[in-house]
Amino acid sequence: MRKRDTTPQDNRQQPLFSWTVFQLIFFQIALQNYCVYIISEMNSLAKSDIIACRRCDDCGIRADVKSDNEEVCILQCSICRKEYPFYKSPREERIMRARIEKEKARPEYDIVIIGGGPAGLSAGIYAMRAAMKTVLVEKGTPGGQMAINKGVENYPGFIDINGFDLSDKFFQHAKAYGLEILQEEAIAIEPGIAHHEIRLANGRTLRSYAVILSPGGVSRTLGVPGEIENLGRGVSYCATCDGFFFSGKPVAVVGGGDTALEEAIYLSKISSEVHLIHRRGEFRAGRILQQRLAMEPKIRVNMNTVVTNILSNGSGVHSIVMRDGKGEESELHVEGIFIFVGFTPNGQLVPAGIAMDPQGYVLTDEKCESNIPGIFVVGDLRKKYANQIVIAASDGCIAALAAARTVELRQSGLEAKESAQN
Ligand code: NAP
DSSP states (O other): OOOOOOOHHHHHHHHHHHHHHHHHHHHHHHHHHHHHHHHHHHHHHHHHHHHBOTTOTTTOOBEEEEEEOSSEEEEEETTTOOEEEEESSHHHHHHHHHHHHHHHHSOSEEEEEEOOSHHHHHHHHHHHHTTOOEEEEOSSOTTGGGGGOSOBOOSTTOSSBOHHHHHHHHHHHHHHTTOEEEOOOEEEEEOOSSOEEEEETTSOEEEEEEEEEOOOEEEOOOOOTTTTTTBTTTEESOHHHHGGGGTTSEEEEEOOSHHHHHHHHHHHTTSSEEEEEOSSSSOSSOHHHHHHHHTOTTEEEETTOEEEEEEEETTEEEEEEEEOTTSOEEEEEOSEEEEOSOEEEOOTTOOTTOOBOTTSOBOOOTTSBOSSTTEEEOGGGBOOSOOOHHHHHHHHHHHHHHHHHHHHHHHHTOHHHHHHHO
């Protein structure tokens, strides 16, 4: 039997083997720790990536995690302290971003109405009834020209009503439906594809799917010497506003339309005499007004006559110079001259590219929509057969109903589909 070898050399090999094992174990532990360290570092890197203040537009620095769950953690920027969600899943993140973008693109109003005359207020009533988020922008008092009309005798349902009272009824009616009214001046309309922008004088910008433009018009001037210089000192474009100042005094009225005849009749009740001056041999005004005019003893009619000059002294107008059909000039003593020769539509806000006629009236279709989709024009600025309060109100109704349809289509994204079907 072989004896076990127990030489000193063998005894020396045993500790050497153990030392190697020990080294191996130590190396393994070290490697393991290193791996743990690397993994934890990677985790911490990933974590720091998550908590970076990526969407903090103001400072773009790091943020702390305020709360954390599986899908989302709430981050708070370490600089500006803003809080915002961080979606861990890229899909959730995409959905959230898309929602924010959609929200940003959505205009704050469905319909913006510019102008608070009968057309604008009527549009407001119908837009509110159609559940549209609507605002009416008016720089002055709602009612427009209608509010300064002394008597309205042809608005259905009212045999005779003061223009101011009728305006108030329109206004109260619109307010009853909760119409928001901004007393501001609109200075520009910028048409867009999905929505339009309306710039206000105060620097604010309104955005809406549809715009209803109803700015009315301004009184036309004669353009004769002394007219502008004596404005407010004997020259007037509103008998209701200024007639009172000419009580018992002679006045002249220029024009041959409905307004001129109505105002001449009105002034004949206040003034000592009214000289109606018309450039042609027949009136443009309706027959009823002509018949009434003929019955007024204080009104003297001067046909085929024009005013060439308005003369004044230190205290205001004292006479006018007229030229008749034969070319003969004469001077007439009056202390006031009321000019009603029509009006010019207010076209300053009409955006470039909208079709207009040579007189500055906007051309629209049967929905009162201009050639720019979503921009509607109503009332005196719109080209049509006649300008009446009832027609302006009707314009407002048509435009609001059509605008509501536009809004619904734009909101549901069906516009393209519908136009493809037509
Ligand atoms: P309009 O009907 O256009 O009449 C303007 C008048 O001014 C015309 O007679 C015109 O003469 C004359 N004219 C124009 N330029 C002139 C100039 N440079 N010099 C002298 N004369 C001049 O204007 P409006 O009377 O203000 O009426 C506007 C619209 O409102 C109309 O559709 C009218 O029917 C309507 N409206 C209705 C009522 C009512 O129904 N109660 C009341 C007011 C107004 P020519 O005739 O020679 O062109």
